[in-house]
Amino acid sequence: MKFGFRKPSIKKSLKARTTGRAKKAVKKATNPLYGKKGMGFLTHTRKSIYNKAYNKTSFGIDSITNKAKQKNGQNMKIGNDTYSVNVRVINNSTEDDNKLIYNKNADALQEVFDKCSYYGEEKHIFNNQIINDYKNSTNPNDNLAVAISYLGEGAINRKDAIIYFEKYLNNPTDQTYFSDCYIYSSLANLYECEYMLDKSIAYLQKAIVADTQYSYFYFVRIGNVLLKKDVNLAVEYYEKLKKESIYKQYKEKFDSEYKKMIEKKEKGYVYKPKNKK
Numbered sequence: 001m002k003f004g005f006r007k008p009s010i011k012k013s014l015k016a017r018t019t020g021r022a023k024k025a026v027k028k029a030t031n032p033l034y035g036k037k038g039m040g041f042l043t044h045t046r047k048s049i050y051n052k053a054y055n056k057t058s059f060g061i062d063s064i065t066n067k068a069k070q071k072n073g074q075n076m077k078i079g080n081d082t083y084s085v086n087v088r089v090i091n092n093s094t095e096d097d098n099k100l101i102y103n104k105n106a107d108a109l110q111e112v113f114d115k116c117s118y119y120g121e122e123k124h125i126f127n128n129q130i131i132n133d134y135k136n137s138t139n140p141n142d143n144l145a146v147a148i149s150y151l152g153e154g155a156i157n158r159k160d161a162i163i164y165f166e167k168y169l170n171n172p173t174d175q176t177y178f179s180d181c182y183i184y185s186s187l188a189n190l191y192e193c194e195y196m197l198d199k200s201i202a203y204l205q206k207a208i209v210a211d212t213q214y215s216y217f218y219f220v221r222i223g224n225v226l227l228k229k230d231v232n233l234a235v236e237y238y239e240k241l242k243k244e245s246i247y248k249q250y251k252e253k254f255d256s257e258y259k260k261m262i263e264k265k266e267k268g269y270v271y272k273p274k275n276k277k
Contacts, residue, residue, distance in 0.1 A: 102126055108134050108145035113177040127152050135164075141175055143167040148178070151186060155193065162190050181211040185218070192225055195273055200225050216250040220257055227261065228271040234261045 100115055100122040108130060115126055127149040134142040147164035150157040165187050172180075184207040191200035204222050208215040219241065227234040238258035241247055247254055 100126055102129050104133065107141070108137075109141040109175060109177055112145045112148050123152065140168050140171045140173050144175070144178065144183070148186075151190070158190050158193055162187065162194070165190070179210070181207050184210060188218075188221070188225075192228075195228075197225050197229050216246060216253060219246065219250075220253070223257055223261065227264070227269075228273075231261065231265045231269045231271075235265055 100118045103111060112130060115123070118126065130149040131146055131153075134146050137143065137146075143164045147161050147168060150161035150164060165183060169183065184203045188200045188203040188207065191197070191203065201222055204218045204225070207218045211218075223234050223237050226237050235258070238254060238261060241254060
């Protein structure tokens with residue numbers, strides 16, 4: 001664990017503001033939950049706890065300059081632009097206003113969508129309320145609400161999440177809260193975590209069709225899933241991809257991934273699954 005001042009890295013800083021920002025934009029466009037407060041803790045608990053401790057025990061140049069610039073209730077000038085700087089003050093009334101309130105009379109799917117930004121114990125309680133109230137419903141939107149609630153409850157509920165996502169897809173609606181791409185991507189992740197790799201690839205292929213704007217992201221994910229099956233399959237996949245029209249558009253990205261697969265093959269890489277939950 002790092003303590004004190006963090007040594008600045010221009011290379012890493014530029015990467016975070018260019019490549020890193022682009023990757024986040026892609027993920028945010030395909031997953032409405034990505035970037036929401038608390039999602040890091042749910043999806044990568046260990047990393048989230050480490051990062052929080054790291055940011056508490058160390059500081060960088062940005063930390064110093066931001067503290068110097070920010071003043072409660074005042075404006076901050078950066079270049080020719082002026083930004084309003086407000087620090088949220090928590091008091092009893094504010095806490096009540098921001099408390100997660102479950103409205104049983106509201107549409108379940110809308111409730112799930114509206115409460116995406118919440119996290120912690122109150123979100124855990126909310127998820128379980130949705131599951132208990134709607135798990136026996138025959139309404140497809142309710143099935144989707146239950147699926148997303150199970151998804152938020154972690155690895156132990158993956159199989160249940162799969163069941164309810166599949167229920168929804170058996171009779172999909174024209175709901176506009178969660179895109180088809182998000183549903184396909186979520187199922188691909190779930191199946192991959194359950195080591196049902198062929199089904200994961202099948203849903204990634206559907207995601208490619210559903211979201212042509214960011215389809216290269218799913219092409220790369222397919223390569224990573226194939227790597228878990230056999231490194232040779234992953235190498236062959238990228239060699240075949242060179243003949244596809246999308247290859248020219250994202251040549252640098254695909255070449256970089258292909259190079260990684262070649263290096264893994266030369267090292268005799270074999271994927272070793274973790275213990276299943």
